[in-house]
Amino acid sequence: MSILAVGSIAFDTIKTPFGEANDIVGGALTHFSVSASFFTDVNLVGVVGDDFGEEQMRVFAGRPIDLAGVERAAGKTFRWGGEYSHNLNNRETLFTELNVFESYRPSLPESHKNPDIVYLGNIHPGLQLEVINQVESRRLVGLDSMNLWIETTPDDLRQVLRHVDVLKLDDSEVRQLSGQYNLRKAAASIGEMGPAMLVATRGAHGSLLFNGQDVFAAPTYPLEVDEVDPTGAGDSFAGGFFGYLAQNPVIDDAVLRRAAVFGNVMGSFCVEDFGTRRLQRLQWDEILERFHKVKELTHFEDLET
Amino acid sequence: MSILAVGSIAFDTIKTPFGEANDIVGGALTHFSVSASFFTDVNLVGVVGDDFGEEQMRVFAGRPIDLAGVERAAGKTFRWGGEYSHNLNNRETLFTELNVFESYRPSLPESHKNPDIVYLGNIHPGLQLEVINQVESRRLVGLDSMNLWIETTPDDLRQVLRHVDVLKLDDSEVRQLSGQYNLRKAAASIGEMGPAMLVATRGAHGSLLFNGQDVFAAPTYPLEVDEVDPTGAGDSFAGGFFGYLAQNPVIDDAVLRRAAVFGNVMGSFCVEDFGTRRLQRLQWDEILERFHKVKELTHFEDLET
Numbered sequence: 141m142s143i144l145a146v147g148s149i150a151f152d153t154i155k156t157p158f159g160e161a162n163d164i165v166g167g168a169l170t171h172f173s174v175s176a177s178f179f180t181d182v183n184l185v186g187v188v189g190d191d192f193g194e195e196q197m198r199v200f201a202g203r204p205i206d207l208a209g210v211e212r213a214a215g216k217t218f219r220w221g222g223e224y225s226h227n228l229n230n231r232e233t234l235f236t237e238l239n240v241f242e243s244y245r246p247s248l249p250e251s252h253k254n255p256d257i258v259y260l261g262n263i264h265p266g267l268q269l270e271v272i273n274q275v276e277s278r279r280l281v282g283l284d285s286m287n288l289w290i291e292t293t294p295d296d297l298r299q300v301l302r303h304v305d306v307l308k309l310d311d312s313e314v315r316q317l318s319g320q321y322n323l324r325k326a327a328a329s330i331g332e333m334g335p336a337m338l339v340a341t342r343g344a345h346g347s348l349l350f351n352g353q354d355v356f357a358a359p360t361y362p363l364e365v366d367e368v369d370p371t372g373a374g375d376s377f378a379g380g381f382f383g384y385l386a387q388n389p390v391i392d393d394a395v396l397r398r399a400a401v402f403g404n405v406m407g408s409f410c411v412e413d414f415g416t417r418r419l420q421r422l423q424w425d426e427i428l429e430r431f432h433k434v435k436e437l438t439h440f441e442d443l444e445t
Numbered sequence: 446m447s448i449l450a451v452g453s454i455a456f457d458t459i460k461t462p463f464g465e466a467n468d469i470v471g472g473a474l475t476h477f478s479v480s481a482s483f484f485t486d487v488n489l490v491g492v493v494g495d496d497f498g499e500e501q502m503r504v505f506a507g508r509p510i511d512l513a514g515v516e517r518a519a520g521k522t523f524r525w526g527g528e529y530s531h532n533l534n535n536r537e538t539l540f541t542e543l544n545v546f547e548s549y550r551p552s553l554p555e556s557h558k559n560p561d562i563v564y565l566g567n568i569h570p571g572l573q574l575e576v577i578n579q580v581e582s583r584r585l586v587g588l589d590s591m592n593l594w595i596e597t598t599p600d601d602l603r604q605v606l607r608h609v610d611v612l613k614l615d616d617s618e619v620r621q622l623s624g625q626y627n628l629r630k631a632a633a634s635i636g637e638m639g640p641a642m643l644v645a646t647r648g649a650h651g652s653l654l655f656n657g658q659d660v661f662a663a664p665t666y667p668l669e670v671d672e673v674d675p676t677g678a679g680d681s682f683a684g685g686f687f688g689y690l691a692q693n694p695v696i697d698d699a700v701l702r703r704a705a706v707f708g709n710v711m712g713s714f715c716v717e718d719f720g721t722r723r724l725q726r727l728q729w730d731e732i733l734e735r736f737h738k739v740k741e742l743t744h745f746e747d748l749e750t
Contacts, residue, residue, distance in 0.1 A: 227626070312532075321532070322671050345650035348667060357742050359662035362653060366627050397745040431748070437662050438743045440702040443736070 141386040142181040147261025153221040161414040168261040171372030175379025177203035180386035185209040189217035213240040248274040265296035282306040307335035358400040361408040373407040380406030446691040447486040452566020458526040466719040473566040476677030480684025482508035485691035490514040494522035518545040553579040570601035587611040612640035663705040666713040678712040685711030
C-alpha cells in the first residue's frame with residue numbers, strides 16, 4: 141500500500157509569539173509526507189530548486205519516502221514567510237515566492253502511475269488535474285485546497301473535484317466552496333461535486349468527518365506543552381488520515397473514524413515545535429499513546445436506564 | 446435536588462442573518478432556568494420591571510421554576526440588543542439598558558437558603574458574592590462570568606471565585622482570566638483561585654471539561670437545520686450541565702462528562718430558533734435522542750491489536 145502525493149516543498153520563514161525559524165524546510169508536501177511516512181510508503185511528486193541540498197533532503201531521510209518524482213530545477217525553491225498573532229489563530233503571509241514552482245509541470249515516473257492512494261496537496265487545481273490525468277489506476281483520491289483556488293480558479297477546482305473521493309478543507313473553506321453555512325448541507329452539496337467524503341478541519345477544535353449519513357467529530361488533543369507553530373498542522377493531519385487509510389484494504393466508517401483521529405494526533409504533534417521538528421523526533425509509541433488518550437478524552441458512559 | 450440560580454432576566458432585541466426578534470424574553474437566567482427545568486427544580490433570584498407582565502411570565506410557566514425570589518421593581522426591565530454577522534461568530538452589542546438592574550440587590554427568601562446547587566449566572570461579581578453570602582448550605586457552586594468583569598472588577602471576581610467549585614467560561618475568557626494560552630495550564634491556574642472544575646465552552650466547537658487530571662472534550666452536535674440565533678447558547682449549556690449534576694447525588698468524572706454532553710445538547714437546541722423558542726417546544730425524548738447521537742458522533746473503535 142502506498143500513497144502518491146503531490147504538493148509544495150518549500151523554505152519557510154515563520155514568526156510566532158514563541159520564536160522564529162528562518163528558511164526551514166516546509167511546504168505542504170513535506171509536512172504531509174513526513175507525517176504519512178509513519179503509516180505507509182509515500183511517493184512524492186514535486187519540485188525543488190538548486191538551493192535545496194543534501195542538508196535539506198535530510199528531512200525525508202530514513203523514512204519510506206521515495207523522491208524519484210521530485211524534480212530539481214534551476215533556480216530557487218518555493219519560499220513562504222508568515223507571522224502568527226498572539227493567539228496563533230491569525231496568520232499573516234509576509235511573502236510568497238513561487239520561484240521554481242512558477243513553471244513547474246508535474247511528470248510522474250512510470251513506477252508511480254499505479255498507486256494505492258493519490259493525495260493531491262494544496263496547489264493550483266490545474267496541476268492537481270495534470271497529476272490525476274497521469275495516474276493509470278488507484279483506489280482512492282484525496283484532495284486539499286484553499287480559499288485562493290476557490291476564489292480564483294473555481295472551474296479548474298470543480299473539474300478536479302470530479303475525480304476526488306475525499307476532500308479535506310478547513311470549515312471556512314467548506315462553507316466558501318459550498319455556499320452553505322450548515323456543514324451537513326455543505327457536505328451534501330460538495331458530494332454532488334464529486335467527493336463522497338468530506339473532512340472539515342477546525343484548527344485547534346478538531347475535525348468533522350462526513351461520509352453520507354455518517355458524521356464523526358474528532359477533537360484535538362489538548363496539549364500539555366505550549367503550541368509553538370501551527371504551520372503544517374493541516375498537512376500533518378492529512379498525512380495521518382490518508383496514511384492510515386493506506387494501511388487498510390477496506391475503508392469503512394470505522395476505518396475512516398480512526399483515520400480522522402490519527403490525523404488529529406499527527407496535527408497535534410506538529411504544532412509542538414517549528415516546521416517538522418516535532419515529527420522528526422516522534423516515535424510510533426507516542427502516536428499510539430495519544431490515539432488512546434483521545435479515546436479517553438471523548439469517552440462518556442451511556443445513561444443508566 | 447434543586448438549583449438556586451441568580452442572573453439577568455431581560456428583553457432582548459436580536460438581529461441575525463436569518464431574521465430578527467424584538468423585545469423577546471431573554472437574559473442569562475431565563476435561558477439557564479428553562480434549560481435546567483428539564484432536569485431539576487430551579488429557584489430563581491432576579492429582578493424584573495413593571496413592564497414584565499403575565500405574557501412575559503409565561504416563559505417560565507408549566508415548569509418546575511420557582512419565582513418567589515424574583516423581585517418586581519418600579520421601572521423598566523433590563524434590555525439588551527445585539528446583531529450577529531453572517532457567520533454568527535461575531536456579535537455586536539447594539540445597546541444595553543440596565544434599568545431596574547442598576548440598583549438591584551439580591552435578597553434570598555428563607556426557602557432558598559439551603560439549595561443543593563448554587564448557580565451564579567453572569568452578573569456583576571459583587572452581586573454574585575451577595576448571593577453566596579446569603580446561602581447557608583449547599584453542595585456545589587457554579588459560576589459564569591465574562592470579559593467585562595475580568596477586566597473591570599478583577600478583585601470582586603477573585604473574591605467570589607474562592608467560593609466556586611465549577612467555573613464556566615468560554616475559552617477566550619479562560620485565557621484572559623488565567624493569563625495562560627494553554628488550556629491545561631489555564632485550568633491549573635484557575636484551580637488555584639478556587640474552582641476545582643473548569644468548563645471551557647467553545648461556541649459551535651463544543652466544550653472542554655477539566656477536573657484535576659481528567660480532561661473531557663464534548664463536541665457540539667452538527668445541526669440538521671440552520672443555526673438561527675446563538676443568543677443564550679452558553680446559558681442553555683449551563684442549564685443542562687448543572688441541571689444534570691443536580692440529578693446526581695454523587696458527582697464523579699462519569700457524571701461530569703455526561704453533564705457536559707447534556708450541556709452541549711441543550712446549547713445545540715437553543716440556537717435552532719430565537720430566544721427560548723426552541724426550548725419551549727422541546728421534549729425530553731428529543732434531548733435523550735440527541736444525547737445518544739452525540740455518543741455515536743464521537744465513538745471510534747480501538748485498534749485491532
